[in-house]
Amino acid sequence: MSGPMIELAGVSKSFGAHQVLRGVDLSVGRSEVVCLIGPSGSGKSTLLRCVNFLEPYDSGEVRIEGRLIGFEEAENGARRPMNARKLRDMRREIGMVFQHFNLWPHMTALGNVAEPLRRVRGLDAREAAERAGAMLARVGLAAKAGAYPSRLSGGQQQRVAIARALAMQPRLMLFDEPTSALDPELVGEVLEVMKSLAAEGMTMLIVTHEMGFAAHVAGSIAFIDEGRIIDSGPPAHVFHDSPEPRVRQFLQTYHDRNAF
Amino acid sequence: MSLDLFWRYAPSLVSGFAVTIVCWSVGGALGLFLGFAITLMNRLRFPPLNWLLRGFIEIFRGTPFLMQLFLIYAGGPAIGLRLGATTAGIVGLGLYSSAYFAEIFRAGFASVPVGQIEAAASVGMAPFDTLIRVTLPGALIAAVPSIVNMLIVLSKETVVLSIITVPELMYQVQTMAAETFTAFSAIFAMAVFYWLLVETVSRLGARLEARVTGFLAREEAPA
Numbered sequence: 385m386s387g388p389m390i391e392l393a394g395v396s397k398s399f400g401a402h403q404v405l406r407g408v409d410l411s412v413g414r415s416e417v418v419c420l421i422g423p424s425g426s427g428k429s430t431l432l433r434c435v436n437f438l439e440p441y442d443s444g445e446v447r448i449e450g451r452l453i454g455f456e457e458a459e460n461g462a463r464r465p466m467n468a469r470k471l472r473d474m475r476r477e478i479g480m481v482f483q484h485f486n487l488w489p490h491m492t493a494l495g496n497v498a499e500p501l502r503r504v505r506g507l508d509a510r511e512a513a514e515r516a517g518a519m520l521a522r523v524g525l526a527a528k529a530g531a532y533p534s535r536l537s538g539g540q541q542q543r544v545a546i547a548r549a550l551a552m553q554p555r556l557m558l559f560d561e562p563t564s565a566l567d568p569e570l571v572g573e574v575l576e577v578m579k580s581l582a583a584e585g586m587t588m589l590i591v592t593h594e595m596g597f598a599a600h601v602a603g604s605i606a607f608i609d610e611g612r613i614i615d616s617g618p619p620a621h622v623f624h625d626s627p628e629p630r631v632r633q634f635l636q637t638y639h640d641r642n643a644f
Numbered sequence: 645m646s647l648d649l650f651w652r653y654a655p656s657l658v659s660g661f662a663v664t665i666v667c668w669s670v671g672g673a674l675g676l677f678l679g680f681a682i683t684l685m686n687r688l689r690f691p692p693l694n695w696l697l698r699g700f701i702e703i704f705r706g707t708p709f710l711m712q713l714f715l716i717y718a719g720g721p722a723i724g725l726r727l728g729a730t731t732a733g734i735v736g737l738g739l740y741s742s743a744y745f746a747e748i749f750r751a752g753f754a755s756v757p758v759g760q761i762e763a764a765a766s767v768g769m770a771p772f773d774t775l776i777r778v779t780l781p782g783a784l785i786a787a788v789p790s791i792v793n794m795l796i797v798l799s800k801e802t803v804v805l806s807i808i809t810v811p812e813l814m815y816q817v818q819t820m821a822a823e824t825f826t827a828f829s830a831i832f833a834m835a836v837f838y839w840l841l842v843e844t845v846s847r848l849g850a851r852l853e854a855r856v857t858g859f860l861a862r863e864e865a866p867a
Contacts, residue, residue: 438765472768472769474768475765475767476767479767482759486759486760487760487763488760488763488764488778489859500764500767500768500769503769503773504770504773532859532860534860545763548763552767
C-alpha cells in the first residue's frame, strides 16, 4: 500500500471555548521524520495526541495508512466513535513517547517493556522478557533491566520508555517533547537513540524544542502557531528562508537565547 | 492493685481480647471488601448507582458509630434482621469502616498519574489489563498507609460493641470493675491489651508499607 503513513486533513479541536487546533493539514510519508515546532501553547502536543486519538479531535480527519482513527464512517457519510477494540488495535501499531516518560513505577525497566508484550501482543513470560531484554540492549540499558524507574536517571527512564514503545514493533512513532523534562546533559543520549531509529527508517512525528536535532534529523519541519501550521518544508527552508514573520521571530528568539 | 486479681480474671480478659480481635479483624475485612466494592462500582460512572453509594458513604461517615450499631442491633428486627450481638457488632464495624475505606481507595485511584494510564492506552492495553496491572497496584500502594491507620482507628472502635453486650475486652473489663470495685486495675489491664494490639498492627503495617513501596528505594528487583 502506498500513500502517506499519517495524513491529517482539517483537524480541529477545542477545549471549551478555546480552539486549540484550527484545521491542520499534515502528511508524513513512510520512513519520514517530521518535527513539529512552535511556541508553547500553540497546539503541537494536542496535534500529536490526536494522531493516536489520546486526544479526540472534533472535526477533520486523521488517517493512519489511509485508515481513519477514532471514528468509523457510515455509508451516509456520518461518523460515530470507533469501537474501543478497533481503536486499541490501531494504537498498538503507533508507538508513543511522552515528555514525562510515564513509566509504571512498580515495575522494573524490563517489566515496563515486557508488560505490553504480554498483555497486548500475548507473548508468554519468557518470550516477552527476551524481547524486552533485547530492546533494552538496543537503547543501551541492558545492565539496568532489573532497576526500578526511581533508580534511573531521566535520560535512562526515557530510553526505557522508547524501548517499551519500540518492543511493540510499531509502524510509526510519536514523540511528545521527549527531552523537555531532562537535564541538559542527559538530552544527548535520548537524541542519539532517536537518530538511530530515524536512520533505520522508522516513521517519526516529533514535537520538540531541540532545533539542532530537528535541523539535522528531520526530513521536514512544520511550524505551528495558534493551532495552525503556518509554514512547513525542509529544515533549510523553515530555518533560513521562511517568509513568515512569526517563524523568523520565534527562531531569532531561540537563536539569541542559545548564543553565548 | 493486686496481681492476684489479674490472675483470677485472666481467662475472661483473654477471651474478651480474643473476641475483640475477631470482631476487629472480621469487621475490618468486611469493611475493606465493601469499601473496595463501593469504589469499583463508583468507577462505573452510572449516575443512579453513584448517588446511592454517595448517600451510603455520607450516612455512615456522618453519623455516630454507636447510633449505627443500635440501629442494626435493636432496629434490625423491625425489618426482619435478627442478629446476635457479636454478628451485629461485626456487621456494624464492617459497614461503618467500609464508608471510610471507600474514600481511602478512591483517593488511592485518584493518586495514580493520568500519564501512566495514557501510556497503557498508547500501547493498546485493554481497560481490564490497565486496571489490574497499572491503576490498581498504584492505587493500593498509595492507600496502604491510610488503610493501616483506619484499621488502628477501627481496633479502638470495637470498645463500643460492649454497649450492645458483645463479650469483647471492654465488656469483660467492665464486668471485672463492677464485680471487684477495681476500676483502675481493670482499665489498666485493658490499656495493656490495646497497646499490644495497636503496636502489633502498626508494626505490621509499617513492614507492609516498606514492602509495597520497596520499588521506590530498592536498587535491584529480587531475582
